Amino acid sequence: xxxMVNIIVTVNGEKxxxxxxxxxxxLNMLRDNLDLTGAKLVCGEGECGACTVIVDGVSVNSCLMYxxxxxxxxxxxxxxxxxxxxxxxxxxxxxxxxxxxxGYCTPGMVMQTTHLLSxxxxxxxxxxxxxxxxxxxxxxxxxxxxxxxxQAAEG
Amino acid sequence: MSEAIEKTTLIGKSITKPDAPDKSxxxxxxxxxxxxxxxxxxxxxxxxxxxxxxxxxDTSKAAAVPGIQAxxxxxxxxxxxxxxxxxxxPLKKDIVLSMRDxxxxxxxxxxxxxxxxxxLIEIEYEDLPAIFDPAEALEEGAHQMHDDKPGNLxxxxxxxxxxxxxxxxxxxxxxxxxxxVHYVTHVCMGPGCVIADFDTHGKLTMYTxxxxxxNYKMDLAPSLGMHPGDIRVIQPPVGGAFGSKLDVYPFEPxxxxxxxxxxxxxxxxxxxxxEFSASPTRQPARFHIRAGxxxxxxxxxxxxxxxxxxxxxxxxxxxxPFVMMRTFTGHFRVPDVEFRSRAAYTNMxxxxxxxxxxxxxxxxxxATVMDKLAEAVNMDPISFRLMNAQKAGEITPQNSKLEECxxxxxxxxxxxxxNFLEQYNAFKAEQDSPGRYKKGIGIATSFHNAxxxxxxxxxxxxxxxxxxxxxxxxxxxxxxEIGQGIDAVLTQIVAEExxxxxENITLVNNDSAIGPWDVGVHASRTTFIAGNSAKRAARKARxxxxxxxxxxSNVAADDLDLRGGSVVQNDNGVPVMKxxxxxxxxxxxxxxxxxxxxxxxxxxxxxxxxxxxVGDISAAYSHGAYVAEVTVDTWTGVxxxxxxxxxxxxxxxxxxxxxxxxxxxxxAFGIGYGLxxxxxxxxxxxxxxxxxxYKVMTAPExxxxxxxxxxxxxxxxxxxxxxxxxxPTIIPAPAIANAVYNAIGIRFNNPPLTPEKVARAIVDxxxxxxxxx
Ligand code: FES
Ligand code: FES
Numbered sequence: 001x002x003x004m005v006n007i008i009v010t011v012n013g014e015k016x017x018x019x020x021x022x023x024x025x026x027l028n029m030l031r032d033n034l035d036l037t038g039a040k041l042v043c044g045e046g047e048c049g050a051c052t053v054i055v056d057g058v059s060v061n062s063c064l065m066y067x068x069x070x071x072x073x074x075x076x077x078x079x080x081x082x083x084x085x086x087x088x089x090x091x092x093x094x095x096x097x098x099x100x101x102x103g104y105c106t107p108g109m110v111m112q113t114t115h116l117l118s119x120x121x122x123x124x125x126x127x128x129x130x131x132x133x134x135x136x137x138x139x140x141x142x143x144x145x146x147x148x149x150x151q152a153a154e155g
Numbered sequence: 156m157s158e159a160i161e162k163t164t165l166i167g168k169s170i171t172k173p174d175a176p177d178k179s180x181x182x183x184x185x186x187x188x189x190x191x192x193x194x195x196x197x198x199x200x201x202x203x204x205x206x207x208x209x210x211x212x213d214t215s216k217a218a219a220v221p222g223i224q225a226x227x228x229x230x231x232x233x234x235x236x237x238x239x240x241x242x243x244x245p246l247k248k249d250i251v252l253s254m255r256d257x258x259x260x261x262x263x264x265x266x267x268x269x270x271x272x273x274x275l276i277e278i279e280y281e282d283l284p285a286i287f288d289p290a291e292a293l294e295e296g297a298h299q300m301h302d303d304k305p306g307n308l309x310x311x312x313x314x315x316x317x318x319x320x321x322x323x324x325x326x327x328x329x330x331x332x333x334x335x336v337h338y339v340t341h342v343c344m345g346p347g348c349v350i351a352d353f354d355t356h357g358k359l360t361m362y363t364x365x366x367x368x369x370n371y372k373m374d375l376a377p378s379l380g381m382h383p384g385d386i387r388v389i390q391p392p393v394g395g396a397f398g399s400k401l402d403v404y405p406f407e408p409x410x411x412x413x414x415x416x417x418x419x420x421x422x423x424x425x426x427x428x429x430e431f432s433a434s435p436t437r438q439p440a441r442f443h444i445r446a447g448x449x450x451x452x453x454x455x456x457x458x459x460x461x462x463x464x465x466x467x468x469x470x471x472x473x474x475x476p477f478v479m480m481r482t483f484t485g486h487f488r489v490p491d492v493e494f495r496s497r498a499a500y501t502n503m504x505x506x507x508x509x510x511x512x513x514x515x516x517x518x519x520x521x522a523t524v525m526d527k528l529a530e531a532v533n534m535d536p537i538s539f540r541l542m543n544a545q546k547a548g549e550i551t552p553q554n555s556k557l558e559e560c561x562x563x564x565x566x567x568x569x570x571x572x573x574n575f576l577e578q579y580n581a582f583k584a585e586q587d588s589p590g591r592y593k594k595g596i597g598i599a600t601s602f603h604n605a606x607x608x609x610x611x612x613x614x615x616x617x618x619x620x621x622x623x624x625x626x627x628x629x630x631x632x633x634x635x636e637i638g639q640g641i642d643a644v645l646t647q648i649v650a651e652e653x654x655x656x657x658e659n660i661t662l663v664n665n666d667s668a669i670g671p672w673d674v675g676v677h678a679s680r681t682t683f684i685a686g687n688s689a690k691r692a693a694r695k696a697r698x699x700x701x702x703x704x705x706x707x708s709n710v711a712a713d714d715l716d717l718r719g720g721s722v723v724q725n726d727n728g729v730p731v732m733k734x735x736x737x738x739x740x741x742x743x744x745x746x747x748x749x750x751x752x753x754x755x756x757x758x759x760x761x762x763x764x765x766x767x768x769v770g771d772i773s774a775a776y777s778h779g780a781y782v783a784e785v786t787v788d789t790w791t792g793v794x795x796x797x798x799x800x801x802x803x804x805x806x807x808x809x810x811x812x813x814x815x816x817x818x819x820x821x822x823a824f825g826i827g828y829g830l831x832x833x834x835x836x837x838x839x840x841x842x843x844x845x846x847x848x849y850k851v852m853t854a855p856e857x858x859x860x861x862x863x864x865x866x867x868x869x870x871x872x873x874x875x876x877x878x879x880x881x882x883p884t885i886i887p888a889p890a891i892a893n894a895v896y897n898a899i900g901i902r903f904n905n906p907p908l909t910p911e912k913v914a915r916a917i918v919d920x921x922x923x924x925x926x927x928x
Contacts, residue, residue: 082180136344
């Protein structure tokens with residue numbers, strides 16, 4: 001057994017003490033240790049964006065980041081966006097615009113959109129497309145996802 | 156009494172998917188996210204040879220890894236095959252026929268332990284000569300892959316109509332060409348996953364991604380030596396399917412073998428690499444087509460030979476000629492037509508069903524051939540198509556009865572909306588002028604079943620509807636939800652019939668022990684078939700409610716309607732009573748007590764194929780005409796799709812948001828097929844099993860889309876609707892190829908039109924030109 005490392009990380013606003021192996025990814029820590037299964041393991045290689053979460057205000061592919069790197073930092077996952085029982089405006093926009101079919105890409109798309117809008121409140125079409133470049137969706141062809149980002153930006 | 160309630164309709168409106176909110180905030184538990192108590196992880200050791208004798212398998216070191224609970228090989232199994240022709244034993248013995256072949260399965264407490272064990276399994280092979288080309292596999296003396304398949308022939312199809320010899324004599328021009336269409340794969344975002352769990356009675360529960368839960372039991376059971384009735388299929392949410400989950404694949408019985416041996420639930424989940432290399436592909440094919448035309452533009456004949464690479468085992472891919480032949484014999488009027496196909500076993504991966512089925516491949520051929528024939532007789536692509544397009548009332552040689560046929564209208568509309576001919580002529584004139592960027596415009600049309608497809612003994616779907624004391628409805632349907640949005644469509648249909656809000660409907664469709672039979676999500680059938688079944692079950696509930704209301708009021712049932720949760724007078728909308736209070740009165744009526752529980756099983760009015768593949772297999776057909784506008788960078792060979800304009804016969808739009816989503820997503824698959832997606836396979840090994848090297852579309856490449864839905868109620872469709880899920884996948888690639896030809900004057904009989912391929916062809920063309928000068 002590899003040696004365990006104890007870290008303290010704020011996950012969706014809550015301080016968590018987690019014991020992790022040095023090789024554990026943030027994605028697996030979230031999914032397996034904390035039962036936050038919103039972020040998805042799709043490629044494990046940083047190529048699809050389905051595992052996107054926000055660490056200290058920046059979106060990252062959680063499959064590529066080690067959990068030990070989280071010590072003392074703040075993580076937001078798709079489960080942590082809502083501040084009330086109402087969906088967060090980005091989530092609501094994805095629902096309203098029909099941007100969700102199988103929904104497997106959705107948590108990553110929603111987190112990437114959240115990040116994008118935090119940096120640029122009124123992105124143009126080009127900026128939206130570039131902003132979502134690292135997130136693959138196999139179902140929708142992106143049209144409705146782009147519309148959802150627009151709705152969330154106007155929100 | 157309260158105010159009048161106006162008659163409104165939900166049909167054609169946009170409603171959001173009922174499962175979307177939970178998918179938007181991470182609450183949805185996909186099968187991949189599920190953990191059962193005491194669950195083990197199972198993984199598969201596959202062959203790393205394309206064709207070899209297996210001399211020995213040593214699992215002793217693997218078994219010693221802490222946490223390993225079971226190891227199974229073929230010796231632990233009944234060795235009964237899965238797949239369309241049952242030629243695929245889940246675990247292989249003595250011989251491996253492809254790189255993906257399953258040899259050993261391991262179950263353990265953790266993924267790490269199982270990975271470690273897999274690495275310690277020692278297998279000795281003796282390589283055998285491998286065959287990758289289907290033509291070679293059919294040659295005399297070629298190594299035979301399966302004992303009971305002489306000559307390596309897997310499946311063959313043939314349909315023959317008229318007299319092509321005579322028709323050829325009557326032709327002024329005959330085109331004779333070979334096309335090679337390639338391997339692509341589904342790339343579902345949710346990797347393959349299954350959980351097998353036995354209860355103490357020995358009954359099996361399969362948590363699976365399957366898109367055909369009922370026949371799945373029938374197909375799975377023999378490989379386990381079980382009775383199908385002892386299997387329960389539960390379908391948790393899945394991350395995409397697109398046809399890839401329409402068969403039983405080896406990993407599923409393998410999970411069961413491991414669960415049986417350990418008496419614990421076992422989950423097998425694919426890595427992304429396995430998802431690329433051990434899931435089915437789209438069927439590749441080589442087509443030899445000869446097609447004739449008269450100088451006046453009349454099509455004379457088509458003669459098609461298709462050679463399919465079956466791969467090592469047989470799944471639905473080898474049956475795609477069933478659909479291909481309808482494309483070659485229908486769509487445009489060609490009375491004299493022959494189609495023959497052979498699928499040959501090789502040591503390559505095998506193909507499954509994939510959205511669009513054989514139609515994506517066949518239409519790449521027909522739609523580019525139509526352009527070539529038009530050119531041969533100096534006609535433009537639009538008039539030539541219009542002249543030969545089938546019309547309502549026609550019957551194709553294979554007996555597809557076109558009660559409705561809007562092909563001509565689709566072509567005219569798309570030509571007008573895109574200003575096709577003007578652009579086409581302008582770009583054509585520019586082809587040889589200097590300049591790096593060349594624009595082009597191209598059209599392609601499609602023909603597909605849109606009212607189911609009778610390939611099984613029944614093409615039906617069942618529905619049960621129950622209303623509770625609060626006028627909340629539970630709709631239990633056989634139809635599976637795989638992301639395509641049937642949940643929204645059925646909710647909408649039932650709400651429309653019962654005059655209750657969509658929020659008051661709960662759809663149940665994920666448990667074979669609860670839901671009535673359905674043949675599965677395929678053939679663009681679900682809106683049509685499940686929609687009809689739901690509508691008919693809802694109609695029965697509606698009638699029961701209206702009868703009860705009539706008994707309790709002075710108004711005849713015929714003069715009543717259900718709107719906004721109330722029973723109202725049909726003519727003026729004045730409410731007579733609330734539906735929920737009526738339901739309670741019905742329920743608590745002493746000896747006359749009744750609950751509203753209705754059911755329906757809908758079998759579409761279609762027929763299976765008889766001799767020569769003749770039969771009206773679908774209750775409806777649909778056509779579409781799409782136009783692609785491209786820019787070709789003649790320096791780099793990059794083809795940019797600027798815009799796709801799609802005119803689609805849909806019968807009637809049910810859920811606007813849903814049908815747009817199906818169009819947008821389907822077109823993305825078609826674009827991938829035409830431009831970027833290709834599995835690179837060398838020596839039987841897939842060389843690009845990842846998102847980096849297998850290029851699926853991302854947001855920056857998504858083109859501008861414009862849709863025009865032609866609505867002309869289908870007489871048999873629910874509210875007039877037809878199924879269209881596959882149609883948008885079929886057309887984009889040939890429309891793009893035709894547009895590229897318009898831009899640079901080069902034909903590609905071998906999609907995808909990758910930058911390398913296009914750039915090379917441009918250089919070759921220039922070199923040939925220089926040489927000629
Ligand atoms: S799973 Fe992390 S980028 Fe694909
Ligand atoms: S909705 Fe299925 S992958 Fe995006």
